[in-house]
Amino acid sequence: MVSIRIVHLIYTFAVGLFAGLLYTFEQGVIPTLATLNATEYAHIEQGLIRAxxxxxxxVIVVANLAMWLPLYPLIRLWSQRHTTYWRLTALGWALFFFGVGVFTIVLNVPINNAVLAWDQAAPPADWAQVREAWNQLNAIxxxxxxxxxxxxxxxxFGEGEASG
Structure with a gap:
């Protein structure tokens, strides 16, 4: 079905954009933030979060597209749930939805909110531990x-109505 192919393209692109953002953080942003002192870190991190x-x-729109659009083919093609397409899409969706979406909302966002509440001129004494906790969650x-x-x-590329 053309509609399923188009929707698949959109949410796969959204998941890829999110993967690119996380890759950028892992490879560039996090190592750079590790070189900053407490006040520099608070200032830069708050700016990143706000931006x-x-x-x-x-990020919010892209993440929502990635979390919710895969439900369209999964529901429409329920009768084809034995196909490679359906199973890979279901697994890819579940990993993103729970392993990235819910994980981020439940674990990373509260840390971001705590960082936003810091006084940039006097971050808390445990600022480095908070940074490390966020980094560890991001590494997962x-x-x-x-x-x-x-x-x-x-x-x-799997078998099924969406690819045939």
């Missing part, structure tokens, strides 16, 4: 996002 949350068509969700992205790409 990523402020743009209305940015990043490879989960990569696997999800790979599964959705693989699904595009």
């Amino acid at each position: 990523l949350d402020a743009f209305p068509t940015g 969700r990043t490879p989960i996002n990569y696997v999800s992205f790979g599964l959705l790409i693989w699904a595009a």
Whole structure:
């Protein structure tokens, strides 16, 4: 079905964009933030959080497309749930939804909110531990996002109505 192919392309692209964002953090942003002192870190991190949350068509919209659009083919093709396409899409969706989406909302976002409440001139004494906790959580969700992205790409080549 053309509609399923188009929707698959959109949510796979969204998952890929999110994977790219997490890759950028793992490879560039986190190592750079590790070189900063407490006040520099508080200032820069608060700026990053605000910038990523402020743009209305940015991270939140992309993450929502990635979390909710896969439900369309999964529901429409329920009768084909035995196909490679359906199973890979379901697994890719579940990994992104729970391993990245829910994980981020439940674990990373509360840390971001705590960082936003810091006084930039006098961050808390445990600022480095908070930074490390966020980094460890990011190190878990990043490879989960990569696997999800790979599964959705693989699904595009799977058997079933969406690819036939």
